[in-house]
Amino acid sequence: MPTEVFILNGVNLGTLGQRRPEVYGSLTLSDIERMLEGKFPAVEFEFRQTDYEGEMVGFIREAAESGGLALNPGAWTHYSYALHDALEAVLVPKVEVHLSNVHARESWRRHSVVSPAVDAVVAGMGASGYVTAVQYILSRSEDRR
Numbered sequence: 001m002p003t004e005v006f007i008l009n010g011v012n013l014g015t016l017g018q019r020r021p022e023v024y025g026s027l028t029l030s031d032i033e034r035m036l037e038g039k040f041p042a043v044e045f046e047f048r049q050t051d052y053e054g055e056m057v058g059f060i061r062e063a064a065e066s067g068g069l070a071l072n073p074g075a076w077t078h079y080s081y082a083l084h085d086a087l088e089a090v091l092v093p094k095v096e097v098h099l100s101n102v103h104a105r106e107s108w109r110r111h112s113v114v115s116p117a118v119d120a121v122v123a124g125m126g127a128s129g130y131v132t133a134v135q136y137i138l139s140r141s142e143d144r145r
């Protein structure tokens with residue numbers, strides 16, 4: 001059976017490509033999704049993006065029976081205890097992804113309230129960060145076999 005992996009993108013990530021390309025790159029979210037499908041043909045991807053926090057909580061719960069999830073929470077990273085609690089309750093491999101190096105930017109971006117509820121964090125690798133996250137999730141699912 002193919003491994004199912006959720007790729008979750010939060011607030012404002014639907015505008016990738018147009019939004020500050022010098023910081024977030026010139027690829028759109030759908031370019032990134034097609035790139036992941038091309039690199040991991042054996043993975044069954046569930047791609048979701050929303051600007052609504054409660055909807056994202058639902059997506060995180062949906063991933064509870066999957067092989068794992070990669071989440072870029074956007075600005076929710078820095079203040080959403082709701083996403084932290086939703087992640088804490090889902091026991092699959094979980095990776096927090098940031099396109100930019102949040103530690104080299106404004107001080108408020110240096111703190112993530114989500115990180116304590118995930119297994120790994122990737123930041124500053126641009127779109128490749130999603131590839132790294134999927135590789136990690138797949139390595140975890142091999143460990144469990």
Ligand code: DQA
Pocket residue numbers: 011012013072073074075076077097098099100101102109
């Ligand atoms: C981001 C970093 C966040 O601080 C910001 O609010 C985003 C994108 C990133 O991918 O680098 O929307 O998560």
